Amino acid sequence: MSDEVEPGSVRVRLDLSYDGRDFSGWARQAGGRRTVQGEIEDALRTVTRSARPYELTVAGRTDAGVHARGQVAHVDLPAEVWAEHREKLLKRLAGRLDRDVRIWRAEEAPAGFNARFSAVxxxxxxxxxxxxxxxxxxxxxxxxxxxxxxxxxxxxxxxxxxxxxxxxxxxxxxxxxxxxxxxxxxxxxxxxxxxxxxxxxxxxxxxxxxxxxxxxxxxxxxxxxxxxxxxxxxxxxxxxxxxxxxxxxxxxxxxxVGYPADELLAARNREARNKRSLPGSAGGAGCC
The missing domain is CATH 3.30.70.660 (Pseudouridine synthase I, catalytic domain, C-terminal subdomain)
Incomplete structure (x- = not known):
């Protein structure tokens, strides 16, 4: 399974934290429930004045009520959007997001980085x-x-x-x-x-x-x-x-969340997508 960043886009790593008590978990849900992913994606679209949404990939999809101090996500942004907003992105997001969720770092990710699959x-x-x-x-x-x-x-x-x-x-x-x-x-x-x-x-x-x-x-x-x-x-x-x-x-x-050295990110990304099995049991490929 390929995880190449589309030409003309930049993969951005986000480090964030949130108090989970008023969220219905990380993942965006139908029906208007408040989620961390939904809040950040909406704020990102607003502060970059973009017509299209940008979907986040996260290291750990926390359940409703669970908190995070060291959560990691990534988002692929058009290069021109990243160039225009990178210097003031954190401050603008802080002004847009509610106080129970904060992004502390937004930096261009190294080659091969995937917030979910590169994590060790x-x-x-x-x-x-x-x-x-x-x-x-x-x-x-x-x-x-x-x-x-x-x-x-x-x-x-x-x-x-x-x-x-x-x-x-x-x-x-x-x-x-x-x-x-x-x-x-x-x-x-x-x-x-x-x-x-x-x-x-x-x-x-x-x-x-x-x-x-x-x-x-x-x-x-x-x-x-x-x-x-x-x-x-x-x-x-x-x-x-x-x-x-x-x-x-x-x-x-x-x-x-822990990640390997930059030169090992792509290999870990590929390895983590293989479905695991214990010795003597039937294995198989696929996302875990």
Whole structure:
């Protein structure tokens, strides 16, 4: 599958952040629902005074209510539009966009760059408080309150068997034609001085609801409702378990997206489009 930029166009990388609470997710939707993609595309069209829309491609399509601090997208603009607006684009977008979404950088992307397919990892954080009094009101839109005391050491122990390449079908909402094989690179828990517990979750990619399902399973271990080996057994079963709770979205933030060196971007772009399979299972080509 080719990803060549059309002659006369420039691929622009956008680095952005948003508070997801008032968005119906990233992807533009029919019916007038407010989405991050829709807001930015509309603002971009307005500030460049363009007759046609410019579609964004994003590194991670976040769900409704999920936040992002380090989201990355790209857009292909006509060279003349980019030349005219590049110097003042950030300031003009800041004046047009609502305050819950901000673009921090807009730069010409290196050859082979694709915000989605060139990425080698995405890092999310999920924040939880088990304080008996609840969540700090100033953090309530970004931290989940769990009303049972949590054992961080137990959650870290239960996380270990989930690391590596697995079929995460037990923790994903299945989508037709999409694989649920992912490589989980990091899953760790840490309590800070204020008592907020943060799960750091990093993988090459995530399938739908994967982070929130993993967190839900591990919270059951942390509060003593399930044994330490339970999340690993759920993973090995390979099917959705009704006992795995998908936690609420507001505790989740996309923190960072990682990309390889510029000379490896095109190769990664091509590799990521191949449908993955585990050893001994049937593979196949196609977008993952």
């Amino acid at each position: 990892w995405r890092r999310y954080a999920y924040r939880v408080s088990d304080h008996p009094g609840g969540v700090d009101p100033l953090l309530r839109g970004h931290v989940l309150w769990h009303d049972w005391p949590l054992d961080v050491a137990a959650m870290n122990a239960a996380s270990q068997p989930l690391l590596g390449e697995h079929d995460f079908a037990a923790y994903c909402k299945k989508r037709e034609g999409a694989t649920t094989i992912r490589t989980l690179q990091r899953l760790s828990w840490e309590r800070d001085a204020a008592g907020v517990i943060t799960a750091t979750v990093r993988a090459d990619a995530f399938c739908h609801n994967m982070v929130r399902s993993l967190v839900g399973a591990l919270l059951f271990v942390g509060d003593g409702h399930r044994p330490v080996d339970w999340p690993g057994k759920v993973l090995a079963a390979g099917v959705r378990d009704s006992a795995v709770h998908v936690v609420r979205p507001h505790g989740l933030t996309l923190e960072e």
